[in-house]
Amino acid sequence: MAQVLLIEDDPAIRGALKRGLTERGHAVDSAGAALPGLESAVTNRPDLVVLDLGLPDLDGTTMLRMLRGASRVPVIVATARDDEAEIVAVLDAGADDYLVKPFSAAQLDARIRAVLRRSGDTAADAAVVVGGLRVDPRSREASLDGTALDLTPREFALLHYLAARSGQVVSKRELLTEVWRLPYGGADKTVDVHLSWLRRKLGETAQEPRYLHAVRGVGVRISAPQG
Ligand code: CA
Numbered sequence: 001m002a003q004v005l006l007i008e009d010d011p012a013i014r015g016a017l018k019r020g021l022t023e024r025g026h027a028v029d030s031a032g033a034a035l036p037g038l039e040s041a042v043t044n045r046p047d048l049v050v051l052d053l054g055l056p057d058l059d060g061t062t063m064l065r066m067l068r069g070a071s072r073v074p075v076i077v078a079t080a081r082d083d084e085a086e087i088v089a090v091l092d093a094g095a096d097d098y099l100v101k102p103f104s105a106a107q108l109d110a111r112i113r114a115v116l117r118r119s120g121d122t123a124a125d126a127a128v129v130v131g132g133l134r135v136d137p138r139s140r141e142a143s144l145d146g147t148a149l150d151l152t153p154r155e156f157a158l159l160h161y162l163a164a165r166s167g168q169v170v171s172k173r174e175l176l177t178e179v180w181r182l183p184y185g186g187a188d189k190t191v192d193v194h195l196s197w198l199r200r201k202l203g204e205t206a207q208e209p210r211y212l213h214a215v216r217g218v219g220v221r222i223s224a225p226q227g
Pocket of ligand 1: 008009010052053054055
């Protein structure tokens with residue numbers, strides 16, 4: 001099925017997940033710490049990385065940023081902490097999905113298949129153009145009127161999600177579940193904050209929107225400026 005790199009320092013968890021994923025047809029390499037994991041990710045080019053956030057040598061968010069600097073490989077984060085702030089931070093740093101421990105190899109396998117389905121979706125890979133805005137998920141580059149936008153991975157994902165649905169109003173609930181992969185409730189401020197950052201990078205304000213239109217009580221819509 002897939003070439004998976006499992007980075008986990010607990011030998012019992014590592015062994016059990018490796019066995020379970022191998023039984024489900026994956027080829028699994030593993031590492032017991034962040035730095036050997038990074039090296040393996042760069043050298044062996046896995047299809048997907050499963051990354052434990054509690055590693056002895058580097059904290060998960062730092063590790064994820066280093067990995068993202070070197071590779072666009074899909075990453076599923078495994079966290080022992082059911083901590084929303086931590087989960088939001090790693091998703092912002094470029095993780096594709098997360099699982100809270102304890103979880104089974106069967107659950108992990110289902111997430112792996114879902115993440116690979118999403119990342120391998122060729123229709124979702126095409127560049128999206130809305131007016132002077134161009135968003136290319138393959139190169140992870142976005143530009144406005146030919147000038148590159150300097151976006152974080154989460155801002156990029158948000159912009160791409162909205163641009164791919166230009167003209168449609170998208171609810172904050174949908175953004176939270178589809179872009180952040182979080183349950184709704186409590187974290188909806190996260191969406192507002194990222195929208196305001198994105199708006200600033202697009203050089204517009206909520207009062208005088210060009211592309212990003214808030215629809216009060218409903219959500220947000222991207223559309224090309226008129227005239
Ligand atoms: Ca650990």
